[in-house]
Amino acid sequence: MDAAAFERWLKSTMGLDASSVGPGVVERAVAGRMRATAIAGMDAYWRRLLSHPLEQQELIEAVVVPETWFFRGVEAFDALARAFAPLRGDESRTLRLLSLPCSTGEEPYTLAMALLDxxxxxxxxxxxxxxxxxxxxxxxxxxxxxxxSFRGRDLAYRERHFRALGHGRWQLSEQARGCVRFHRANVLDIDFLPAQSTYDAVFCRNLLIYFDQDTQVRTVGVLARALAEDGLLFVGAAETGLLLSLGYASAQIPMASAFRRQRSTPAALTPVPEPWRAPALAPLRAARPRPATPLARRAPAATAVAAAPNAPEASLEQARRLADNGAFQQAADICEAHLRAHGPSAEALYLTGLIHGATGEDARAEDAFRKALYLQPDHTESLMHLALLLDAKGDAAGARLMRQRASRHRGRSG
Ligand SMILES: C[S@@+](CC[C@H](N)C(=O)[O-])C[C@H]1O[C@@H](n2cnc3c(N)ncnc32)[C@H](O)[C@@H]1O
Structure with missing residues (x-):
């Protein structure tokens, strides 16, 4: 019995692709559970695992990555509020949303706050x-x-929806809490959603990156079936390439990573053109095999690139939109042209870092975030992304330093 058997078990039980969480993670989780249960050999622990559902849950708990925060990828929440604004006047209409995976609740509660606001x-x-x-x-x-749980520069929502508990902790309002119902479910259990469930929007962000290809395709199929005809499916920035390769149409909302269900194509049956690997985003996933082919070839651009316009914001906006559509190379080219034409700025360098991170070029991403911070030392997003990159390459002290800097700046701006 060796770690590979446990990796296979985790893959078939919860879809986890062990390489997505970094080398040694499963082995360390198993060792930790063996210590916790005072079981000496891997064979004995294997037998216990197979015969004890509670132990199965414990091992799952030991490998999941619950990283999340409020208004993570803020553009998605803005896009949601804008997209459904026309329905607000219809008093008979309830908005039904799905957040999977919801982790510790920040994502579904953000949906509630965004809609209440x-x-x-x-x-x-x-x-x-x-x-x-x-x-x-x-x-x-x-x-x-x-x-x-509170990252980013604008924390005004905290004043509106939370009350301070002291010791740096905050309690969410009953009003926002009342909008959300939590359920335990493994997305691999095909029946976890009631057959009649139909959602106006589905948020499935930062889950597919941990799955092997079959599970990615199956999961997207299940979620697409739960989506209303005109609904929106939001995924993580690093997961847009998969959706494009499955034939979903980008909703063309900059940086929101939002897709529409394509009526002509039954999602679950659409073949994947060639093995799709999530671009190594960096942040949360430690070293994983890099894709052998350039991303641009696997995730074709939905939009042709025009020459970068002169207005700085316009060209960055265009780069964002391309990155959102998975056209990372074109997005990076525009950023580079922008930097040449307008000189360095924290925003352009930050976006460059995000794009390099999404294509797995961690060293270039790190370089771009550091340059952004040189220009603007309180650029919190760059600090947080740099921290995650440093974590991924094992520099825990460097990552801690960046987080401390970020929370100092957040403290000042909040
Ligand atoms: C990184 S968090 C993402 C949270 C949130 N969507 C976000 O983007 O901030 C990933 C979550 O996926 C959950 N997860 C992993 N495998 C799962 C599965 N097979 N079914 C349901 N949830 C799963 C983990 O427990 C973890 O909480």
């Missing part, structure tokens, strides 16, 4: 939130959060 009455917001981790769901149910 957009003027939706709480009783017309219905959010179902699922995750495989009982530990994460238990934190979500308590809805009390510390500094790590």
């Amino acid at each position: 957009a003027g939706w009455a709480p009783q017309r917001i219905r959010i179902d939130a699922f995750d495989i981790s009982e530990r994460a769901l238990s934190k979500a149910a308590h809805a009390a959060y510390g500094a790590n």
